[in-house]
Amino acid sequence: MFGFLFRRIGLVIPTFIGVSLVAFFLIRLLPGDPILLMAGERGLSPERYAELMGRYGFDRPIWEQYAGYLGSLIQGDFGTSIITKKPVFEEFFALFPATVELSICAMIFAVVLGIPAGVVAAVKRGSGFDHGLMATALVGYSMPIFWWALLLIIVFSGILQWTPVSGRISLLYFFPSVTGFMLIDSLISGQKGAFASAASHLILPTIVLGTIPLAVIARQTRSAMLEVLSEDYIRTARAKGLSPFRVVGVHALRNALIPVITTIGLQIGVLIAGAILTETIFSWPGIGKWMVDSIFRRDYPAVQGGLVLIALMVMVVNLIVDMLYGLINPKIRHTR
């Protein structure tokens, strides 16, 4: 187990360097620079421009800049935002809980609906439910997030007025942030209606962000279940006189979960990418929205730091997922 862990962490290092490289150079490929954008419409004199470029170190050769950046990254220094003058690390983690809260809700939504739907589709293979679900999943997977979000807003917030359009909670409520998770904080505050307000703000973003993972998980569960259901040990379980519910829910599902968990792990990256669009549309104050804003401001340190931190998160989650396999199927635990 520890050997495996070390090998996996060893793999993280080159990935980390690669991500820092991409993050560093991609943002610099965009036209414009932070100094010009700060100056705004009126512009600034060439002398002042050169002075500011020098202050932030943007006049140095690009390789030197990257080496310096990587050096401070390794020491845990993610730089300071040019716009807000706050450390990137601090900004990131101030906004991170909002994204985590939304992502967790979206994932729960996707898993809670996707796994049972996939199981039922596999058991009732070829039925109307099976065909209907697979068609719906394909549509869900193919739908552009922003379009789907706007559609839901028009119907549920605009026409039906069931849910709020944007934000995390109604402006009527104010309470200090304890955990950063609005659902928990609103409960702690004890204010009447705060939790309901926070929850109602979460509904649409959760559905929008969870749709693609839902479609992927449902399809993956179905195909994994189909494979497992034809295994010899399923026949053994049925030969014991177990109920179909137990055969499918215990004997088959446990085996089918391995590829499903892999998929869930891989969806974390998709979730973050989706969060950028979802947060922007719903004005959700998380890192997705913050990243988009930072890109518009050409806030190099914020974009770089954000990318690297997100990549780190995804790597950690995938590492955890890999270690989960052994918990589900002990055979994998022992052969590693």
Added chain:
Amino acid sequence: MPLLDIQNLSVDFKTASGPFRAVDGVSMTVDAGEIVSIVGESGSGKSVSMLALMGLLPWTATITADRMLFDGHELAGLSARQRRRIVGKDMAMIFQEPMSSLNPCFTVGFQIGEALKVHLKLDRKARRRRVIELLEMVGIPAAAERVDAFPHQLSGGMSQRVMIAMAIACQPKLLIADEPTTALDVTIQAQILELLMQLQSETGMGLVLITHDMGVVAETAHRVSVQYAGQKVEEQAVAGLFADPHHPYTAALLAALPERATSRRLPSIPGVVPGQFDRPTGCLFSPRCKFATERCVTKVPPVQGRQAGYALCHYPLAGGRPVGHPGPGATIHPDLQEVA
């Protein structure tokens, strides 16, 4: 009254290319404490008839039977729920591939204990005691530790012992063993057969042994049912079958035993079991039978009497000679004659 009484059982599969009859009018009985062997080549419908009995066939299968009595209960009309009360408790089955027949995600103890939980409603402690007892019964050393082992930590022979422990957990009246030794090493095969024999004589359960190994049949069975292409072609007590087979197919199977070979080349039965599209008219064995005549090809053979081992044949053998056969000149496969 026999423990198991099946009359005229047929199983049809819906396939993409039309219906396929895997079992065709098979009848058999098993008495309590009796060992009945079903022999035949691959594709002769041996397993399918027993899976039909257990209710383990997929929904594409249609099962028809005049009678399917087990322990006085008619199985044919039972709901799935009612059948589950019998299956795994009074009637249990073990399979060919022990390694893949155990669920890799659960411990051996859990998998054996499940039957005890579902059928006998034993609590956790009692289950564990009984599982250890069962593991000891099937000859697994250090049973108390093996309870918590996972299937991949066991060898093939051990896995089959676990499968047997699982099957006999609720003291079934009938155990169906579907080629229980085919996937195992020769030395382990003997051990597993011995174990099955021993458990059978200790508990007095009926045992149906599906196999294609005539050697296994000779050593274990009391009575033998020979199946070919979904039909029962002969049924006899084991001694009679080996001494005087009545169906040409049985005779050919016995002649193919390496122990009985007299020539340098091992004798074999030419051709293969007919499939979905090349089902012959008349006798299904006629394309491979060295005695086949025009009549065999055109007319469905009758079931002979008890004296002739219920052979499904126009010219049942007696002492190796086809009774009523018009003579060598009438056979349609003179080439087979020469080989034999």
